[in-house]
Amino acid sequence: MRTKRLLSVLLLAVTFVAGTGVTLAADAKAENPKAVKAQMEIDKADKARKKAASVESEWTTTGKLIKKAQAALKKGDYDTATRLAKQAGEQGEIAYEQGASQKELRMPSYLKY
């Protein structure tokens, strides 16, 4: 009896989750492909920003660009959003490289021992 109830609850839950997934996907399809592209670039940029942060090398400029991109997306200015997000993503990658390339301490030549 108990297992049956549990099973039905589970089934309901699965149906609900699956249902939401389908609606979301449908929504995305219905959405302007430019908006989808902008959101994708923003997500990519945020991932790059976090990657830079993981090597303690994040720039202050990157988060600001992402915020601006999000604001542009909200306003429906997808081209601006995409452009800014791309810039942010590029910055994240460069900042990561900057941190990663200095994983080992390299003493500068101007300090003499």
Place this chain on the structure above:
Amino acid sequence: MPASQVIERICLEKRHIMKKTLIKMGALFLAGGVALAAQAATPEEDRTAFTNHYKFRFPDVPMEEYPNGAYAIDKIGRENWEAIEEFPPYEPFIDEGQEMWETPFANGKTYKDCFSDGPGIKSQYPRWDKKQGMVITMALAINQCREANGEKALKYKKGPIVPLMSYMAFESRGQITNVVIPEDDPRAMAAYESGKKFYFTRRGQLNFSCATCHVQNTGLKVRTEVLSPSLGHTTHWPVYRSKWGTAGTLHRRFTGCNRNIRAKPMKAQGEQYRNLEYFLTYLSNGLTLNGPGARK
């Protein structure tokens, strides 16, 4: 000893040293590819290198001037600074801090119960705490004391911690910086090395390290600002900064420095900045504490 023999001996010794070094290097390499050159210098060698660097660049500036920061090397800035020091803008902070120090917590206890040598205890910080396995700064110790007595922790960059630390710094004037890196705990040296690594790492969109400005270009000007030497960087905090229009902590300054170079700041009193403070304060070993200070 004839010259040829001397040379032969030197060669032999060199070969011996080289052999030893190679073995050591091999061992280090096996230990996991630790940065060889970087790890070679001891803290005392670091401090000597910094000292010699500034001595060479500013031969007329005596060591006891370094606690005055850029004003040790900037004659024009110094005149203004001396005028400001006639009526120190940090004075109200000292008075306010004294009141805080003397006011009991809700449980009736006071800061004195935590710091029996207080209030003049600045030279005891930062120090390695073996039990907690981390660098303890004075700011952190203050909050640990507060929390142990059921009080809320204070913020680390501005606010009430600034007057309290100003008073404690004032009462510590004349003490000598003396950071110790205990040899019985390798984690202490690791913390120092991590602070040193932070100092020399280029970061931010502008790609500067602390050393870019405060070693390589010390004494030169960015616009009209003379870049200060790192020896003496830690002696005079908290600082009343005209740009802030108030007094703030060393970690607030770290935050500002990082922002200037467009690097996302670390957390005030987080591990990175505490380790940086540990390294930076070690460099000033032997210099007199003269906080609180006033800066442009």
Place this chain on the structure above:
Amino acid sequence: MTKKSTRLVPMAGMVILLAGPLQVATVAAAEGASAVAEGKAISFKRSKGNCLACHMIEGGESPGNVGPPLIAMKARYPDKAKLRAQIFDATAFNPDSAMVPFGKHRILTEDEIDKVTEYIWTL
């Protein structure tokens, strides 16, 4: 009349032939001049090149001295491309260079660096 016109046609042609390249040259010169002017604006702007933070430039107010004064640039950089590369990323030539990598770190765009190079090269 006919005589006159036959003489005029080639003359007119010559005028056109002469004016053509002349016109192109003036346009190019104007473009160059505007690139230099724009380059100067970018160089002086604090949020862009901010060259004056570290370099003395004639006519620039409160310059720093972390970097060398920007004078005799053509003599110092006979190859303009080398100057551009220096502005783009000075650490490529000297890892300890304090100079901000304006191009590598995307502080200036490629176009902005071209213009700044044009301007700095005139100093």
